Amino acid sequence: xxxxxxxxxxxxxxxxxxxxxxxxxxxxxxxxxxxxxxxxxxxxxxxxxxxxxxxxxxxxxxxxxxxxxxxxxxxxxxxxxxxxxxxxxxxxxxxxxx
Numbered sequence: 001x002x003x004x005x006x007x008x009x010x011x012x013x014x015x016x017x018x019x020x021x022x023x024x025x026x027x028x029x030x031x032x033x034x035x036x037x038x039x040x041x042x043x044x045x046x047x048x049x050x051x052x053x054x055x056x057x058x059x060x061x062x063x064x065x066x067x068x069x070x071x072x073x074x075x076x077x078x079x080x081x082x083x084x085x086x087x088x089x090x091x092x093x094x095x096x097x098x
Contacts, residue, residue: 039065 051058
């Protein structure tokens with residue numbers, strides 16, 4: 001039989017992990033919003049810049065939008081239950097690139 005103290009300790013670990021995941025998700029969301037604002041400004045510069053006056057800058061900005069045309073980033077998977085253990089949810093996600 002499982003010791004109730006172990007179960008409670010695991011519940012606390014799960015709560016802590018869930019809170020960390022939520023904080024990171026919010027941070028990522030904020031960074032995506034900041035990037036969208038930056039991209040909007042860069043596009044405005046691209047539109048208003050004479051490519052003959054600043055050809056290097058114009059080309060660098062133009063090329064920075066090439067990868068974005070590949071398609072939107074897939075949405076993160078949603079957990080089906082708030083009772084599912086974090087370690088199970090995390091174990092199904094691919095490892096983050098180094």
